[in-house]
Amino acid sequence: MSTAESWLILGGLFNLFATVIMGYALYWVRMRNPQEPAQPYAMIAHKLILWNGLILLALADSHRTHGL
Numbered sequence: 001m002s003t004a005e006s007w008l009i010l011g012g013l014f015n016l017f018a019t020v021i022m023g024y025a026l027y028w029v030r031m032r033n034p035q036e037p038a039q040p041y042a043m044i045a046h047k048l049i050l051w052n053g054l055i056l057l058a059l060a061d062s063h064r065t066h067g068l
Helices: 003-032 040-066
Strands: none
Touching: 003 040
16 A cells, blocks of 8 residues: 555545544534524535545545556
8 A cells, every 4th residue: 555545545534533523513512502503614514524535535445446
């Protein structure tokens, strides 16, 4: 495994881990105050981190399988 693959995998896993933590935080904030509207920017950040993690893992896989 090359250094580039290692960094892509590490970055992708970190982003997915951060997404899980942010998802739990959003859940608990929402459960404490269910009558307040949801925070749109927090949900957007949660989704973007999730997509970034998946993209990094896909790049690592394509680098490994196709040598890109």
